[in-house]
Amino acid sequence: MNYPSQSLIVVERPDPAIVLLRLNRPRQRNALSAALLGQLAHALRTARTDETVRCVVLTGDEHAFSAGADIKEMQQLGFEALNDPERQAAWDCIAAFPKPLIAAVRGVCLGGGLELAMLADILLVADDSMLAQPEITIGIMPGDGATQRLTRMVGKSLAMQMVLSGEPISAQQAMAAGLASEMLPATEVLARALAIARVISERAPIAARLAKESVLAAYETPLSAGLAIERRAIRYAFTTQDQKEGMAAFVQKRPAVFSGR
Secondary structure (H helix, E strand, C coil): CCCCCCCCEEEEEEECCEEEEEECCHHHCCCECHHHHHHHHHHHHHHHHCCCCCEEEEECCCCEEECCECHHHHHHHCCHHHHCHHHHHHHHHHHCCCCCEEEEECCEEECHHHHHHCCCCEEEEECCCEEECCHHHHCCCCCCCHHHHHHHHHCHHHHHHHHHHCCCEEHHHHHHHCCCCEEECHHHHHHHHHHHHHHHHCCCHHHHHHHHHHHHHCCCCCHHHHHHHHHHHHHHHCCCHHHHHHHHHHHHCCCCCCCCC
């Protein structure tokens, strides 16, 4: 399937089963304009329907993952900049991406940039990263999910501190709080994200999708409902050809080759 690079999103295929998406507004520190979000959503829709893609890595550049929402758009349009139906549809598309998504963060990751990074299933940070929800410093508050997702990920106290003060936390603090799963030297974070993506791409893709859905259900449901979702998911996993291949390979002491069926 063709993945044309667009001006605001650079699309690469470092591996046949992996798509690498680079935010590409370097002069604006990858600020999330409506156009950029639209192009990102388009790239993810393409990856969603491409059966050869099993994992996506999202990154920025060496200076910034993203500095957040486009302030000029918000200054000109007010709340309608956030309330634009096409922009919201793009956010919803990103949030609903069903395949494993890894964010590799270097440099600044602020406001909407952090809200975007939190949509990833796995978040890796470089040791020089700075993460913040600074919206209150310009007289507003987070509006793309941070009050809910950040609180669920790091707990009430740290979320309140970040949202009410606008002050950043370091990569070390992000790791300690559970916001990121690994911290690495800046020059290694993307390579590590791609290495994890390669491991995931070798796993059974239906099982990976079901596992992702089940883990995310923990944020939306009480325990009993989440366990019911998990049980339905594993019941379905047992109906797949990949389940038969995985268990046969284990018994035969050979690597499994998963087809996604």
